[in-house]
Amino acid sequence: MPTSPTAPASTTRLLDAVTDGVEVFDLGRRLTVGMPQSPNHPAYWHALPRRHGDMVRSDGGSAANDMISMGTHVGTHIDALAHVSHDGKLHGGLDAAEALAGGRYDQLGAHTIAPMFCRGVLLDVPAALGTPVGCEAGYEITRADLEATVAAQGTRPAAGDVVLVRSGWGRRFVEGAPYVGGESGVPGVGEDGARWIAEHQVRAAGADTIAFERLAPGAGHALLPAHRVLLVESGIYIIEAMDLEDLAGAGVHEFLFVLSPLALYGATGSPVRPLAVVARG
Amino acid sequence: MPTSPTAPASTTRLLDAVTDGVEVFDLGRRLTVGMPQSPNHPAYWHALPRRHGDMVRSDGGSAANDMISMGTHVGTHIDALAHVSHDGKLHGGLDAAEALAGGRYDQLGAHTIAPMFCRGVLLDVPAALGTPVGCEAGYEITRADLEATVAAQGTRPAAGDVVLVRSGWGRRFVEGAPYVGGESGVPGVGEDGARWIAEHQVRAAGADTIAFERLAPGAGHALLPAHRVLLVESGIYIIEAMDLEDLAGAGVHEFLFVLSPLALYGATGSPVRPLAVVARG
Amino acid sequence: MPTSPTAPASTTRLLDAVTDGVEVFDLGRRLTVGMPQSPNHPAYWHALPRRHGDMVRSDGGSAANDMISMGTHVGTHIDALAHVSHDGKLHGGLDAAEALAGGRYDQLGAHTIAPMFCRGVLLDVPAALGTPVGCEAGYEITRADLEATVAAQGTRPAAGDVVLVRSGWGRRFVEGAPYVGGESGVPGVGEDGARWIAEHQVRAAGADTIAFERLAPGAGHALLPAHRVLLVESGIYIIEAMDLEDLAGAGVHEFLFVLSPLALYGATGSPVRPLAVVARG
């Protein structure tokens, strides 16, 4: 990778690190019509208004294009701080009604999420607990579990990092409805686990489930304590429906985390395709 | 930024390069209702089906969410190779009809675009041509212009890089309809400029205009030679409606380029928020 | 109801018939987010991009508005002849590919359905069969059943009429998913019943189920013989997901039928709200 004399030496060093060989893990799910998602959000739909051949230019050229309809909390996505309020207040005590401007969350909307390019840590909880396939349905990942995982891995999240909590539930994404887990329950961190995350002052926390939360069997989304602790109380973004299986399978616990949400003005979240980058030099 | 004993030394070096200080340039446009876009594609629309207070959980928690409708060639976006055909063939001679599976581009669709994490080069053409504000409407950026820019900057794109061609037209994005430029024309590379890009074997080429192409005044999208040369003949992705003003303003011509398109199954493109990263160590 | 000297005497007679008192039965289902529908079609979603107060004009006026995303075969709807083909042919032997123009069904699309204002006949099959609550799941309504119903009611459909076949399954619409009936099966006319309908040369046939067809338990939409017989072979429109309970409950078997589909250019169907009008003079 040639670098020019005009590039600062430090950028050259960054590019050199890339040139030496990196491996990029794709942590996002493919978006397909019919994929599992919460019924609380508009379903992902896609169609081709125009296919090749529908309209051909005089030189033989033809373009196909798309039409998409969706919620922002479908597929792999990030929650903006405008997503959840408690007692009428968003993060920082901001009044939820005042955060609106003309019907969109001018304050704390998805457009205010800065792209992330920082250290990431995967906490492979089921591996640390001796059940590497995954935690069972409805299992609550506790503070103790998270500490045990840090100890087992030797990787503690630092301030400004992004922490990804693997439950193993992501392996069920391909099954469809069972992934949502309304009846079975879904494993995840509860209120105390969320506090542990917040104490580490990370900028975002991700999981391989659709709701991040631990859902008790049959209880659905009655209460969402981790959302309250992270989004409202701590200003920590939540990333959901991540694919953490390959990363965990490769034994990668520490990496460069990259996430660049769409700057959807006034929205409460954005679909994303996060990346974990490791050097293979 | 603490790194664990378990991380490979090379990843530690990559993270160290980040820790030393990076600056991230946001090359994506904010998505807002009413932003300029081609009338050939479904307009971006957004609404909040639920706002805070519409439904409050027993503990005082409340969630707001979104509904979005859009094309994939609106806002800052990347064209998949399935987007354009010529004489019924996609890149690699693939029959455009056969690339479909059940009504979606199973082959060469947006889901087949690998995330990009590589060297990027900005060619600030108007700066090199002595008109830093921008090329005039309808100006064709020629092979000679591109060579002159490389010479002025000292940065030549290499195989596997992403090259971004600034025309300066991006400054008109905020004006709305004039940015689309149907009547005025829009500056951009023509067929020969596209061939120059292809000869450099880059993986993607971006621009600060909605159609990448040079559009002659009043001529609209009659023919799209750069799309044919890049997408069909060369298998090079096109990124459109980028915001290159800050990057150019900072005089950054070489950087780590990051782009992670949504893996929209079978689609012809994806909205994106590309990043340019430089070290500020 | 005053009529002017300029109105033709015959229109005056029509208006007099209305003035004497009519009762209008609403045969359409309310469209709500989450209502039961086939997963083969984009789900109905609705949001308010703007509510009152989001933007207030200088005189105190404010407008709220909507954003809708949906398929055309959701809620109460009519199938255009472009909806179903057999061996690549639409009704009249029209080649299905040639019926397209620029990606929409220029021929036989929903915009070609003339509004209906004609005699309608309700065939209350379960009432005639002695099970007025409804036919059981998966029951096939036969030619003999239809004849028995005509005999019991004394109302035979004539050429140009619209015939509505009640199965009683519509009472399950409020239950949600069970209405779709993938596992249980759904009652409806089979191939021979459809032929009986076609022999009566009606212009449209409606039912109180989502798919019109008899669906065997667990078999889903493997084959759709009634669609083939009616739409493809006979050019008879199909109306689905009708609410026929009130009409049946009132014992009305003959009425003025009114249906005015949206003229959606090139679409394969349209949501509708059909009416049955009877005189109460």
Place this chain on the structure above:
Amino acid sequence: MPTSPTAPASTTRLLDAVTDGVEVFDLGRRLTVGMPQSPNHPAYWHALPRRHGDMVRSDGGSAANDMISMGTHVGTHIDALAHVSHDGKLHGGLDAAEALAGGRYDQLGAHTIAPMFCRGVLLDVPAALGTPVGCEAGYEITRADLEATVAAQGTRPAAGDVVLVRSGWGRRFVEGAPYVGGESGVPGVGEDGARWIAEHQVRAAGADTIAFERLAPGAGHALLPAHRVLLVESGIYIIEAMDLEDLAGAGVHEFLFVLSPLALYGATGSPVRPLAVVARG
């Protein structure tokens, strides 16, 4: 048209009136991608997620279907009473915020509009004023104009009727953007004309323009007095973007009016295809 012995004599008389021959005028516009509409509302878009041949059943059957995205105030449509408020109040003094339930207008939403089957009166204003092609851009149709039209035609709207006010502007629908008329202005009734309509206690008032109102040249939708008078003060529905040219061309001023809006729960309006029926016996 055979009627059964079971039908009441009065329904038989209604059906006889129909049998003797009716002519149905289609007052709705065709919905096409790119048709003129207000930029304040989500644009109408349509695509075929599935075309014939994309998926063929074992017997040779194939179904095509649709995906639609739109506002409810696009194409020919009716405004629900929930559409406009004044000083925070909807019709009947209902608080605009309280009319919501879970983010939809439970009260006064489109689902509360009863289907219309009643006398209709067309007021062909430009014909009465001696300019049958149409009123000029920005012309305000006054109370005196409406009275003059009633006198010329001999048809006065009565309580419970629907009145349609032709301006002639509808002929410009096919021109696209000029129909919206932001720069030119659009003819229509002003505040006093709206009061005249309200005094006649009609149930709905329609027009052949996109906004019903008289729009002054260049002034846009700054104020909407007719909406306030009709929707808020009088509880009279407004129907917009009607096609009144054929009806006027045939010299029909009195007819049976039929309109059956989609029962969109909680929405502020609905697309419709209204009909005018006259006897041709």
